[in-house]
Amino acid sequence: MSKKLIIFPFNGNGLEALDAVGEPYEFIGFVDDTPAKQGKQPQGFEVFSRELIQRYPEAHVVALPGSPDTYLQRRQIIASLQIAPQRFASLVHPKATLSGYASIGYNSVLMAGVVVTSNARIGNHVCILPNSVIHHDTLIGQYTLIGSQVVVAGHTSIGENCYIGSGSQVMHHIRVGEGALIGLGSTILKEVPPYAKMVGNPARNLNQPS
Incomplete structure (x- = not known):
């Protein structure tokens, strides 16, 4: 049985991670805090607000924030999702x-x-x-x-x-x-x-x- 998977945020790392999604996961969408990024994308997937994480409490999450400018904030950003460790996927x-x-x-x-x-x-x-x-x-x-x-x-x-x-x-x-x-x-x-x-x-x- 497949497991639902959410990727956060809708950034370059997230897009590359999408290519790594396979069994047993079923990708259901990105989550991003920037309203301008939200909505249906030309590739066919959709970007949602954090509400998607609450809507699917059984879904697993991959969180990949960070760049050379923001990498030191990764711990705080990931913690702000308030997700139990067992919900994270690799x-x-x-x-x-x-x-x-x-x-x-x-x-x-x-x-x-x-x-x-x-x-x-x-x-x-x-x-x-x-x-x-x-x-x-x-x-x-x-x-x-x-x-x-x-x-x-x-x-x-x-x-x-x-x-x-x-x-x-x-x-x-x-x-x-x-x-x-x-x-x-x-x-x-x-x-x-x-x-x-x-x-x-x-x-x-x-x-x-x-």
């Missing part, structure tokens, strides 16, 4: 690869082409965009967003509520502190302090004087 695109020896938390999404290898642990509320590789024995903290074509080498720890920009690389045995932002195409060769803003190859911290 999605693995059919063209993603999740090792049988890896784990993934709730409300986490692996997009097309993502590879998660042995003993990697993906926390709750994590979104990994297409064609990224999470190598063995790596921990991805909850509420973290990982862009496309990112490589995270083995025995690496990515803290909670981070943003890892597309095309970036994190060397093995590196710790990235919570709340850090890694810019597009950056290469991380040493430990990243919490709430750092790292850019470049090799990356430097914009929050520290040069």
Whole structure:
């Protein structure tokens, strides 16, 4: 029997997650707080207000808010939905690869082409965009967003509520502190302090004087 699924919000991450929806879920619509986005869309699906979540109390939800500008607010935005943990779904695109020896938390999404290898642990509320590789024995903290074509080498720890920009690389045995932002195409060769803003190859911290 299929389970109803709602995606929040109607943004780029949500649209990409739609391609990952398969059995046992039946997608019934997006939820978004912006009235201008609500209503029937040309693709055939509909965008609703949060009332849809109350209308279908049995429906599962995938919540994917956040961008480089708003990623630090993800925890508060997701909490504002007031959804019990068991209502959150996790999605693995059919063209993603999740090792049988890896784990993934709730409300986490692996997009097309993502590879998660042995003993990697993906926390709750994590979104990994297409064609990224999470190598063995790596921990991805909850509420973290990982862009496309990112490589995270083995025995690496990515803290909670981070943003890892597309095309970036994190060397093995590196710790990235919570709340850090890694810019597009950056290469991380040493430990990243919490709430750092790292850019470049090799990356430097914009929050520290040069």
